[in-house]
Amino acid sequence: xxxxxxxxxxxxxxxxxxxxxxxxxxxxxxxxxxxxxxxxxxxxxxxxxxxxxxxxxxxxxxxxxxxxxxxxxxxxxxxxxxxxxxxxxxxxxxxxxxxxxxxxxxxxxxxxxxxxxxxxxxxxxxxxxxxxxxxxxxxxxxxxxxxxxxxxxxxxxxxxxxxxxxxxxxxxxxxxxxxxxxxxxxxxxxxxxxxxxxxxxxxxxxxxxxxxxxxxxxxxxxxxxxxxxxxxxxxxxxxxxxxxxxxxxxxxxxxxxxxxxxxxxxxxxxxxxxxxxxxxxxxxxxxxxxxxxxxxxxxxxxxxxxxxxxxxxxxxxxxxxxxxxxxxxxxxxxxxxxxxxxxxxxxxxxxxxxxxxxxxxxxxxxxxxxxxxxxxxxxxxxxxxxxxxxxxxxxxxxxxxxxxxxxxxxxxxxxxxxxxxxxxxxxxxxxxxxxxxxxxxxxxxxxxxxxxxxxxxxxxxxxxxxxxxxxxxxxxxxxxxxxxxxxxxxxxxxxxxxxxxxxxxxxxxxxxxxxxxxxx
Numbered sequence: 001x002x003x004x005x006x007x008x009x010x011x012x013x014x015x016x017x018x019x020x021x022x023x024x025x026x027x028x029x030x031x032x033x034x035x036x037x038x039x040x041x042x043x044x045x046x047x048x049x050x051x052x053x054x055x056x057x058x059x060x061x062x063x064x065x066x067x068x069x070x071x072x073x074x075x076x077x078x079x080x081x082x083x084x085x086x087x088x089x090x091x092x093x094x095x096x097x098x099x100x101x102x103x104x105x106x107x108x109x110x111x112x113x114x115x116x117x118x119x120x121x122x123x124x125x126x127x128x129x130x131x132x133x134x135x136x137x138x139x140x141x142x143x144x145x146x147x148x149x150x151x152x153x154x155x156x157x158x159x160x161x162x163x164x165x166x167x168x169x170x171x172x173x174x175x176x177x178x179x180x181x182x183x184x185x186x187x188x189x190x191x192x193x194x195x196x197x198x199x200x201x202x203x204x205x206x207x208x209x210x211x212x213x214x215x216x217x218x219x220x221x222x223x224x225x226x227x228x229x230x231x232x233x234x235x236x237x238x239x240x241x242x243x244x245x246x247x248x249x250x251x252x253x254x255x256x257x258x259x260x261x262x263x264x265x266x267x268x269x270x271x272x273x274x275x276x277x278x279x280x281x282x283x284x285x286x287x288x289x290x291x292x293x294x295x296x297x298x299x300x301x302x303x304x305x306x307x308x309x310x311x312x313x314x315x316x317x318x319x320x321x322x323x324x325x326x327x328x329x330x331x332x333x334x335x336x337x338x339x340x341x342x343x344x345x346x347x348x349x350x351x352x353x354x355x356x357x358x359x360x361x362x363x364x365x366x367x368x369x370x371x372x373x374x375x376x377x378x379x380x381x382x383x384x385x386x387x388x389x390x391x392x393x394x395x396x397x398x399x400x401x402x403x404x405x406x407x408x409x410x411x412x413x414x415x416x417x418x419x420x421x422x423x424x425x426x427x428x429x430x431x432x433x434x435x436x437x438x439x440x441x442x443x444x445x446x447x448x449x450x451x452x453x454x455x456x457x458x459x460x461x462x463x464x465x466x467x468x469x470x471x472x473x474x475x476x477x478x479x480x481x482x483x484x485x486x487x488x489x490x491x492x493x494x495x496x497x498x499x500x501x502x503x504x505x506x507x508x509x510x511x512x513x514x515x516x517x518x519x520x
Contacts, residue, residue, distance in 0.1 A: 029062035029138030030172075030459060031131050033124070035115060035155050036146035037067025037078065041178070046146060047082050048089040049451040051097035054104045056448075058456050062136030066127055067110045068120065078110035107135050115151050121162035128164065139171035142458055149180055153194040160198035167203070176205045176458050179270055181467070183260065184483050185476040192469050205458050206467040210271045212450035212457075215413040215439065217465070219278045219380070220287065222407070222415065229405075230283070232384070234359045239402060240510075242381040242518055243275055245369040248325050249376070250498070251347075255338025263349040264482055267369040273300065273475040274467075275409070276353070276367065279380050280360055289463040293471060300474040304354040306481040308490075315482060316506045317491050318348030320372040323498030330372060330498045344493050346486070347371045350506040366509055368517070372498035377520040378409040392428065401432045404518070413447070414438040 032050075034042050053059050067078050083101075087094035109127050113120030131137040143159060145152055156175060159165045167173045177195070182188030195204055210216055223230055232238070245267055251258040258266065277296040284291035306315070321332040334341050348370035355365065384403040404418040415437045423429040439447065457465055485491050494503035507516065 028060060029132075029136040030060040030140035030142060031064045031066055031128055031137040032455075033066045033068060033128070033141060033143045034146055035068045035144065035151070036148075037110070038069040038071045038073075038081070039146055041146040042067075043085045044089075045449075045451040046144065046455070047085045049449055049455055050106070051086045051090075051093075051101055052449065053452050053456060054100035054106060055093075055097060057104075058452070058459075059104050059106065060140070060459060061105065062138065063104065063106045064131040064135050064137045065106060065108050066124065066131065067108070068115070068124060069110075069112065070114060072112050073110055075108060075110050079108040082108060105136070107131075115147065115158060116154050118158065118161060121158040121164065125162045125164055139168055141171075141173045142455075143173075143175040144458075145175065145177050147178075149178075149183075152177055153191060156195050156198040165198050165203070172203075172461060173199070174203050174205055174458060174461070175199050176207060176454070178207050180261065180265060181206055181270075181472050182476065183265060185473065185480045188473055188476045192473070201469055202463075204469075205463060206472060207454055208270050208274050208467055209450040209454060210409075211274055211465040211467075212453035213409060214447035215407070215409045216275065216278065218415075219275075219407060220292075224283050233382070235361055235363045237384050238363055239383050239385045240363055240515060241279065241365045242383070243272060243279070243365065243367040243379075244381075244518070244520060245272060245275075245367075245378045246373040246501075246520070247369075247371050247376050248373060250320070250330060250333070250372050251336050251339065253337060255336045257338075258347075259339060259343060259345050262345045262486075263347055263369050263371070264479055264486070268349055268351070268367070269475050269479045272367050272369060273478065275378075275380060276300075276303075276365060277471075279407075280355055280365070282359070287464065289466075292464050293468045297468070297471050297474060299355070299357075300471065300478065302355050302357040302360075303478050304356050305478075306485075308485075311481065311485050311491055313511070314352035314509060315485075315491055316348075316350040316494065316503060316509060317346040317486070318350075318370065318494045318496045318503040318506070319343070319345065320347050320370075320498045321495050323372065323500065325372055325374070325499045332498070333372075344489075346493060348373075348496060348502045348506075350502065350509055352509045364510075366517070368502065368506060370496075370502050373501055374499055375520065376411065379520055380407040380409070381405070381518050383515065383518075392430065400430055406518075412438070413440070 034046060036042055050059065050065070065082070073081070083098055086097050090097065109131065111120060111124045111127055113123060128137065128141065132139050141164065145155055147155065159175070165173055182191050223233060277299045281295040281299040284295045319333050322335070323330060333339055333347050334343050350366070350368040353365040353367060355363070382405045386402045400420045401418065406416040406418070408414050408416065417435045418432050419435065420430045421433045423431055453465065457463070494505050496503045501517065510516065
């Protein structure tokens with residue numbers, strides 16, 4: 001599997017899919033360096049994504065995957081480990097995926113060593129030089145930090161110290177940083193500063209894999225390519241917006257991690273803020289990286305800061321107790337592995353967010369996220385104003401609700417419009433009915449996994465779906481007052497039974513209207 005190939009003599013080509021049609025342009029040669037190569041993220045997400053991309057012709061024509069980790073294995077062991085991982089991830093596709101990796105000239109190298117040891121990076125530099133000379137990597141490098149966050153800065157310093165971060169003419173050197181990007185505003189600023197000592201901003205690709213989901217991206221398509229929706233996407237027609245990110249699982253075996261994160265850091269600071277920005281941002285002049293990210297930052301800067309009074313009124317924290325989810329008894333959060341018996345970490349968070357700009361002034365955005373809720377669902381709902389007057393007989397419209405546009409991000413990805421229609425027969429009655437669109441039914445092909453899109457865009461140098469420095473810092477600025485207030489014990493922690501939609505107090509966020517949370 002590791003035969004040498006002639007290095008290419010051109011900078012880039014168009015990747016070809018298996019049926020010969022042109023795909024997006026990718027570098028003809030590159031090295032993908034995976035720090036944490038034997039870890040969980042690499043095995044669950046990165047290697048299956050690479051194999052699927054190989055089938056679709058979306059990898060560089062000469063790709064060298066270089067694993068870096070503490071485990072003492074050699075190149076052949078690493079090669080076998082990746083192929084075994086791929087076979088387990090998709091047994092039905094294993095032969096096809098293995099053949100595609102070989103056809104795309106994907107080769108595997110391994111560097112054993114600690115990330116905090118300079119010698120590890122000296123050996124890595126030697127391996128990469130050999131990959132350029134003998135395997136056609138062409139001097140292009142994509143460094144993927146699939147490690148614990150504490151090692152992000154260490155890896156960046158090691159790369160820079162070994163001369164592996166500087167871009168030579170006609171090549172790229174990019175570093176992909178997983179979330180969490182810091183654990184509060186000061187640490188995020190510090191991490192940015194440290195990374196910038198080693199890499200320029202255009203080389204840094206901060207991931208939020210939610211942005212790589214097809215249905216998250218479709219928020220932009222729905223808003224800005226359909227004349228019937230964009231005119232109704234403002235305070236004149238929208239009464240309020242709801243964003244729900246619900247999970248039916250608990251913390252599983254991540255109790256130790258979750259104790260440090262909670263719902264605020266784990267979901268709200270990143271995923272929720274990204275969905276909020278895409279839902280409420282202004283139209284960009286193009287879908288290129290900087291125009292899209294400029295508008296997202298503008299929107300986040302328009303979020304009204306949480307002062308002490310609003311923290312009491314507009315934020316609800318919760319933690320799940322024992323209960324039943326899908327008919328199965330489950331323990332309470334404080335009974336989970338790795339969780340303190342007196343923990344005050346929130347597993348549920350609901351907030352009322354105000355946006356101070358021309359489009360959304362006076363329109364509340366209600367967001368909620370939680371674990372051990374009745375079902376797994378992520379959706380955005382725009383609830384429109386009720387009609388000012390119903391010219392119908394008494395009782396003819398008792399079940400009519402205001403129109404809603406529901407964007408389902410996961411699962412069952414799609415769009416639903418709720419509107420009033422006449423019930424067949426007489427007397428004259430109307431009721432609310434759904435008009436639905438399903439991705440699964442509308443398109444033959446399955447949407448790519450999020451990490452396929454992440455890797456493809458990183459190879460392409462398309463930063464649209466990655467987080468820019470000012471964007472990540474602004475997200476932290478929004479939630480920092482909550483972090484501080486939680487630490488001081490100023491926001492109560494309410495209990496809710498597992499399998500319910502969270503604390504009853506979350507309903508009080510809609511204190512100035514008769515609105516209620518939508519039941520997905």
